[in-house]
Amino acid sequence: MTRIAVKVDGTTYEDEVEPRLLLVHYLRDRLGLTGTPIGCDTSNCGACTVELDGQTVKSCSVLAVQADGGEVTTVQGLAEYGEWHPLQKAFHERHALQCGYCTPGMIMAARDLLRENPSPTSDEVRHALEGNLCRCTGYQNIVRAVVAASGQEAAS
Ligand code: FES
Ligand code: FES
CATH class of the missing domain: 1.10.150.120 ([2Fe-2S]-binding domain)
Structure with a gap:
């Protein structure tokens, strides 16, 4: 297990994760941020797209450990003060x-x-x-x- 600290949609989380855990599974299964879906097994569909440190990435093609120390924005982090983006x-x-x-x-x-x-x-x-x-x-x-x-x- 590897310890990571990641800021997601403005909140910092610290967790122990398997080195092979995908970022999308970390977001959905650990953090409960199911607004980011999984649409394929092949990094093709783009449904899982999030922002990681200012870059748009397919979160099914990034490991959670690669986000250590970083900042992730999901679609759930876009609304501000109850107002949609x-x-x-x-x-x-x-x-x-x-x-x-x-x-x-x-x-x-x-x-x-x-x-x-x-x-x-x-x-x-x-x-x-x-x-x-x-x-x-x-x-x-x-x-x-x-x-x-x-x-x-x-x-x-
Ligand atoms: S789930 Fe299809 S590209 Fe990530
Ligand atoms: S896949 Fe159904 S709205 Fe785009």
Whole structure:
């Protein structure tokens, strides 16, 4: 077992973990942060996307011990003072989800995009979300929601 200390969504946790424990399992099974889902076994779907030390990562492809001393933000850490993040609002208002399984990862990846490029075109949104799969929506409303969250509703 290895001792780790990780700040997750603003709270610091200290735990003993197996060196092979994946970050996504640590978040879900140890911390109870089930807002980050597991959608595949192959690091392909992007559903498990979180931010680790400022970088967007697929938390099923990172070990919990790699987050030691670091800071993780999950989709559950985005709302502030009971207010949804603009992307959360836009996904809700633009019907950008059906089953919702991909939504946490989509929102975390889109948040990363908007920090890099605050005014993305639809094509840029599609390109940025290529690592995130959705089996339900056909992506159109997801792209619209991200463009809307960037404040360019007319451009969608
Ligand atoms: S669960 Fe991590 S990429 Fe699919
Ligand atoms: S809304 Fe179901 S997978 Fe995207």
